[in-house]
Amino acid sequence: MQPPDRVMNLRQVFVSVLIFGVAGLLLFMYLQAWIEEQHTGTDFILSPPGMTRRAAWNSSAPPGLSKHKMAASGGRHWRGKADPFGVVAASLVSQLSDQQKMSESPLSHFRGVYLPPALHPLNKTLVKGGKWKDVDSAQEKRRSFLHDFCKKYNSRKKLRTHLMHLVSRIYVEDRHKVLYCEVPKAGCSNWKRVLMVLNGLATSAHNISHDDVHYGKHLRRLDSYDLKGIYTRLNTYTKTIFVRDPMERLVSAFRDKFEHPNSYYHPVFGKAIIKKYRHNANEESLKTGSGVKFKEFIQYLLDSHRPVGMDIHWEQVSKLCYPCLISYDFIGKFETLEEDANYFLQLVGAPAELKFPKFKDRHSSDERTSAEVVRQYLKELSKEERQLTYDFYYLDYLMFNYTSPIV
Numbered sequence: 495m496q497p498p499d500r501v502m503n504l505r506q507v508f509v510s511v512l513i514f515g516v517a518g519l520l521l522f523m524y525l526q527a528w529i530e531e532q533h534t535g536t537d538f539i540l541s542p543p544g545m546t547r548r549a550a551w552n553s554s555a556p557p558g559l560s561k562h563k564m565a566a567s568g569g570r571h572w573r574g575k576a577d578p579f580g581v582v583a584a585s586l587v588s589q590l591s592d593q594q595k596m597s598e599s600p601l602s603h604f605r606g607v608y609l610p611p612a613l614h615p616l617n618k619t620l621v622k623g624g625k626w627k628d629v630d631s632a633q634e635k636r637r638s639f640l641h642d643f644c645k646k647y648n649s650r651k652k653l654r655t656h657l658m659h660l661v662s663r664i665y666v667e668d669r670h671k672v673l674y675c676e677v678p679k680a681g682c683s684n685w686k687r688v689l690m691v692l693n694g695l696a697t698s699a700h701n702i703s704h705d706d707v708h709y710g711k712h713l714r715r716l717d718s719y720d721l722k723g724i725y726t727r728l729n730t731y732t733k734t735i736f737v738r739d740p741m742e743r744l745v746s747a748f749r750d751k752f753e754h755p756n757s758y759y760h761p762v763f764g765k766a767i768i769k770k771y772r773h774n775a776n777e778e779s780l781k782t783g784s785g786v787k788f789k790e791f792i793q794y795l796l797d798s799h800r801p802v803g804m805d806i807h808w809e810q811v812s813k814l815c816y817p818c819l820i821s822y823d824f825i826g827k828f829e830t831l832e833e834d835a836n837y838f839l840q841l842v843g844a845p846a847e848l849k850f851p852k853f854k855d856r857h858s859s860d861e862r863t864s865a866e867v868v869r870q871y872l873k874e875l876s877k878e879e880r881q882l883t884y885d886f887y888y889l890d891y892l893m894f895n896y897t898s899p900i901v
């Protein structure tokens with residue numbers, strides 16, 4: 495039997511150790527959270543490929559795991575670094591220049607602000623005539639489908655990406671209060687032509703050249719405004735996005751960039767792709783980067799150590815336009831491009847004579863990339879490559895209710 499005061503002492507020592515331990519643990523957890531917040535700025539979406547991407551890839555879409563199994567296991571998969579929804583606009587302040595900080599006084603106000611999550615009803619007062627009934631009901635279905643999807647998978651974390659990056663692909667049209675997120679290979683050139691007409695930069699969409707559309711610097715992007723300008727427009731303008739079946743978009747991008755002479759994609763992407771994935775490549779193709787095969791292109795796309803980075807023409811829509819963060823009011827589809835676009839023009843009160851152009855401005859003699867054309871290209875891939883390509887665009891398939899190709 496030990497003397498009572500000795501027992502007392504031991505008990506006190508034990509309790510103190512316990513209290514210090516718990517306090518230490520709490521401090522550690524707090525610091526951890528704080529450090530994580532400080533690092534938010536580095537989490538760029540279009541970061542060069544490497545370990546992070548591979549890790550994200552592994553955690554989000556394990557090779558061979560079927561859509562069914564993925565869906566059944568819930569949102570858990572999307573919680574990692576690559577989580578496309580749970581991203582917070584922290585460290586927003588730090589990326590602004592000091593001058594902006596001075597002129598934008600209540601900046602701290604924007605720290606960690608959530609982007610508008612609500613689904614606003616479409617204002618249909620300007621729509622005339624009854625012929626839009628079907629287009630409208632399809633639109634409402636798409637809107638609530640995406641909204642429900644995002645609600646289900648949103649992990650409610652704060653933004654992990656710069657706001658400026660989130661809105662960097664969005665074009666602004668101030669007269670009719672339109673925001674358009676550009677998805678290449680889904681009708682974007684004609685959309686930009688239409689925006690230029692709406693803006694008063696052109697009188698007709700039909701005589702604006704391809705180069706003028708893409709390199710003319712006529713249209714402003716949302717990231718060129720200050721924070722107040724960005725938030726005001728996000729909250730009051732009609733936001734639209736036009737998407738396309740992911741595999742059709744991918745094949746269309748490949749055909750456009752690699753099957754025709756191209757002074758950027760051949761030397762930059764083509765050379766690197768041929769060098770890495772073609773055995774016994776001849777000197778000519780190594781020099782020009784021309785003649786990349788679809789299979790080689792897919793090898794590059796699926797490579798965790800890509801010799802060249804991603805490109806907007808094949809980047810996932812979920813990473814170009816952040817459909818779960820920027821709640822788009824209108825979701826158009828390339829498959830019903832003209833009717834969707836013309837209905838949208840009615841909604842925003844465009845002049846009656848402005849119709850969405852029908853023409854295909856590049857390689858117009860080529861057959862359009864149809865489902866049948868896609869099937870021919872997919873035949874060149876192995877079953878595993880097809881599955882991995884599908885997994886790569888898995889979120890795009892889910893968000894916009896595209897049916898999976900038979901892989």
Ligand SMILES: *[C@@H]1O[C@H](CO)[C@@H](O)[C@H](O)[C@H]1NC(C)=O
Nearest residue numbers: 545548549550551552556557
């Ligand atoms: C990803 O998975 C592949 C095979 O499934 C494995 O070889 C690779 O080491 C994994 N990478 C990471 C970063 O976990």
Ligand SMILES: *[C@@H]1O[C@H](CO)[C@@H](O)[C@H](O)[C@H]1NC(C)=O
Nearest residue numbers: 616617618619620841842843
């Ligand atoms: C809908 O649009 C019309 C015309 O632009 C406008 O007058 C009206 O205030 C809008 N309604 C709502 C609820 O925003």
Ligand SMILES: *[C@@H]1O[C@H](CO)[C@@H](O)[C@H](O)[C@H]1NC(C)=O
Nearest residue numbers: 635636638639894895896897
């Ligand atoms: C999703 O796609 C399926 C198959 O094409 C279709 O039957 C269904 O109506 C679509 N759902 C919505 C909300 O559009």
Ligand SMILES: *[C@@H]1O[C@H](CO)[C@@H](O)[C@H](O)[C@H]1NC(C)=O
Nearest residue numbers: 696697698700701702703706
């Ligand atoms: C396009 O055509 C209209 C007349 O149809 C003309 O007024 C305008 O200057 C043309 N624009 C360009 C860029 O050629």
